[in-house]
Amino acid sequence: MVLAKRGLVLGATAFILTTVAVTGAGLHLSQGQILNLSSSPKEVVDEVWQIINRYYVDATFNQQDWRQIRTQYLEASYGNDEEAYTAIREMLETLDDPYTRFMDPEEFEDMQIDTSGSLTGVGIQIAKDEESDRLIVVSPIDDSPAFNAGIIAKDIITKIDGQDTLGMEVNDAVQLIRGERGTEVILTIQRGDREIDFPIVRDRIEIHPVRTRIEETRSGNVAYIRLTQFNANAAQDMREALREFEAMNGPDTVVGYVLDLRSNPGGLLNASVDIARMWLDEGKIVSTHDRRGEVERQVANNTALTDKPLVVMIDGGSASASEIVSAALQDNQRAILIGTESFGKGLVQSVRPLSDGSGLAVTIAEYRTPNGRSITKDKKIKPDVVVELSDEEREELQLNNNRIGTVDDPQFARSLEVLLEQVLTHSGTQLEVMVR
Structure with a gap:
């Protein structure tokens, strides 16, 4: 999911349907870097080069001579905008980064969909x-x-x-x-x-990001919370759900939680931090690193809404903000992760408007888990308890989605078993991680 927090964009990938908040950070270049260019298309080429030169996460630019590339593309002639756009895309291909991408004005406008939670596609x-x-x-x-x-x-x-x-x-x-x-x-x-x-x-x-239900068991009620994306409403919806569950008393008391982050592609960074804090009283949540080193660290702030046992479900569709939350809960031994390994997307993009109405998404940083793990294609978040679904089982659940998060859902059924084991050993201050 591609969304912004103070100019930073977290994205699992580029999306057919997405909500994007484009910041007004603009383009800031030092005077000595700007050439006296006569053609507007060439100016856009140089704008892109300057942004990459200043902000791109890899200071080696994928082992490329980035200054030589600038000379090469600024010496060329461009008869129209399309020729310049083709050159820009060629230039960016040398970085071998699918998340750093150029958008022509039409594509950039399409990307700026309002974050109301209602989309078409x-x-x-x-x-x-x-x-x-x-x-x-x-x-x-x-x-x-x-x-x-x-x-x-x-x-x-x-x-x-x-x-x-x-x-x-x-x-x-x-x-x-x-x-x-x-x-x-x-x-x-x-x-x-x-x-x-x-x-x-x-x-x-x-888009309704939070869905809940109660699973009644002999050991007490288990609250199931499915979070489908980290949009602008996710944190508030999660907070309301948790407060409602925590207020339940007597025979309705909730003894533990299953948080379902499967097929959640991510979203707002601040939403992921806010939601992690609802489960953690202390500990690091995530750190952001650019090419100079660590630039920001988010920690828990003693605002957890519950300390009851927690299981988190993840799969190959859990990306970006989902990986931040699941890794924070795993590294702090607050939750047991169940399912299959995550998508593997720990990069941060900044989306920047260009002078002609086009736009550029540029990778400017990576985030790391509390234990310092990078999340990449080869270093994904691994569950503590692996529960695979066959293609047939996944198709069956998707075609009968009322079964998701019920005992007819094999990953939920295993999560329920593990959670109830934790309920029996829960001391109120310590969660014993049991991996089977």
């Missing part, structure tokens, strides 16, 4: 899959057209309306998948050895 988050050089589904939005059609996390999109996606960039896929409400797009999906066509009708999508 098919409802999937996608990224570039380096192994196949195609597009991979990070996760579908709950109850979206894509979700209801049966699209699941880790699906590979091989065709869009029959057009092969081999080598296709995320921005180009966005333009093909996006469309008016009521129109249809056909996504061809590679899932294991199968290739399946999914006709999907675009529609308006209402």
